[in-house]
Amino acid sequence: MRAVLVKNGAGGIDSLYIGETEKPQPRAGEVLVKVKAFGVNRMDILQREGKYPPPAGSSSIIGVEFSGTIAEVGEGVQDWKEGAEVLGLVGGGAYAEYVAALATHIWSKPAGLSWEDAAAVPENWITAFQALTIVEFKSGEAALIHTGASGVGVAANQLARTWGGSKVITTASTSDKLDWLIGLPNGPTHTVNYKTQDFAGEVKRITEGKGVSVIVDFPGQSHFAKNLDSLAVDGRMVMLALLSGSVVQNLDLSNILRKRLRIEGSTLRSRTSQYQAELIGRFKKEVAEKLTGEHGNGPFRTYLHAVYPLERIQDAHRDMESNTTAGKLVVTI
Structure with missing residues (x-):
């Protein structure tokens, strides 16, 4: 063959x-x-x-x-x-x-x-399904989906929105991607350009200071500190990749303890x-x-x-x- x-x-x-x-x-x-x-x-x-x-x-x-x-x-x-x-x-x-x-x-x-x-x-939709299952996403909760224009991101945005997400916030790197995402039926309710905007600040603004209940993350190192800042009390984050690197320096861990955060890594292929x-x-x-x-x-x-x-x-x-x-x-x- x-x-x-x-x-x-x-x-x-x-x-x-x-x-x-x-x-x-x-x-x-x-x-x-x-x-x-x-x-x-x-x-x-x-x-x-x-x-x-x-x-x-x-x-x-x-x-x-x-x-x-x-x-x-x-x-x-x-x-x-x-x-x-x-x-x-x-x-x-x-x-x-x-x-x-x-x-x-x-x-x-x-x-x-x-x-x-x-x-x-198969790979994208099952990965997104797995991710939102791991963080036990529930109707009425707010979610932050990173790399929103990726295959998994597009699937996760639709799942979170259809499953009753009160606010589904997604990030991407260009205005073209963000314009496309916000126009999708059952896509995100809000978009943030992580290169030109402080996504943690935007999350707090959109959620009126509460933060999001769940985060689906791919970047890793570059987003980690702001992810902790973006999560609400008892928030949950699943990490699916380390696209920006695996080492976070000078990290303040107090948010994890103070907010009782749960952070979990996940794979599918292995x-x-x-x-x-x-x-x-x-x-x-x-x-x-x-x-x-x-x-x-x-x-x-x-x-x-x-x-x-x-x-x-x-x-x-x-x-x-x-x-x-x-x-x-x-x-x-």
């Missing part, structure tokens, strides 16, 4: 190339999917650079989310048949014509989603298969069937920044690294 490979195992964008490799065979409990489209994520860049190896037992090929049709069913799989249209999540291997996936980690493609829309769902299957099961019941494309009528919608053919995989990675995207990057095969 054709797959996106990396010269010498790790490198820059120019190291990506389309080559021939052995087609995977589904093991017991797995299905083999003929890939129609796959999503591009920031973790893919880290893996390409040799900084984020896939979990043990996963394919070394980049890519964690896909849409496609089942080509073969492994031993013991009873709920799926060849030809079924699905989307799903894997530890690796999605940048290819075929990918082997656990039968518990796929679900039926909703009729209202294109192949491209479907490929934009979790056990059982944990992922249970999370996916909850997501399927609560969110999956309510997803539509950008022009649909559902409460949750996918938004594509750009769609690239497989032959332009390097351009897709350049687009991701530019930090100018608003919505999801998808590649078709």
Whole structure:
């Protein structure tokens, strides 16, 4: 089969190339999917650079989310048949014509989603669902969602708003991104440019000094102190990445104690298969069937920044690294 490979195992964008490799065979409990489209994520860049190896037992090929049709069913799989249209999540291997996936980690493609829309769902939406579940977000609470124009940010904003967020505040780095976000149906109620505004000050202004109950954070170091300042009493923050770095210097910890804050780190890819299957099961019941494309009528919608053919995989990675995207990057095969 054709797959996106990396010269010498790790490198820059120019190291990506389309080559021939052995087609995977589904093991017991797995299905083999003929890939129609796959999503591009920031973790893919880290893996390409040799900084984020896939979990043990996963394919070394980049890519964690896909849409496609089942080509073969492994031993013991009873709920799926060849030809079924699905989307799903894997530890690796999605940048290819075929990918082997656990039968518990796929679900039926909703009729209202294109192949491209479907490929934009698994990693971003399940990560956002997981994040708001971890911080126990409740209707009537205020939320702060960082990197609001990212795939996870767009999903988290919609989830928080639809689940009854009293105020859903999101940050981004440009006025174009913020204008786009505020115009989304079920998107954030307020936007803040974290480069030109003090987001902690804006949060206090918007919440009339109370702060937000929950924060979903990606930047890490650069936002940490202001995040503590932004949280209300008994506030909860989940950290999903460390995009700006992991070391915070000269940090005043008093807010953590004084406000009784709860701070938790979370990952998805490195979790056990059982944990992922249970999370996916909850997501399927609560969110999956309510997803539509950008022009649909559902409460949750996918938004594509750009769609690239497989032959332009390097351009897709350049687009991701530019930090100018608003919505999801998808590649078709």
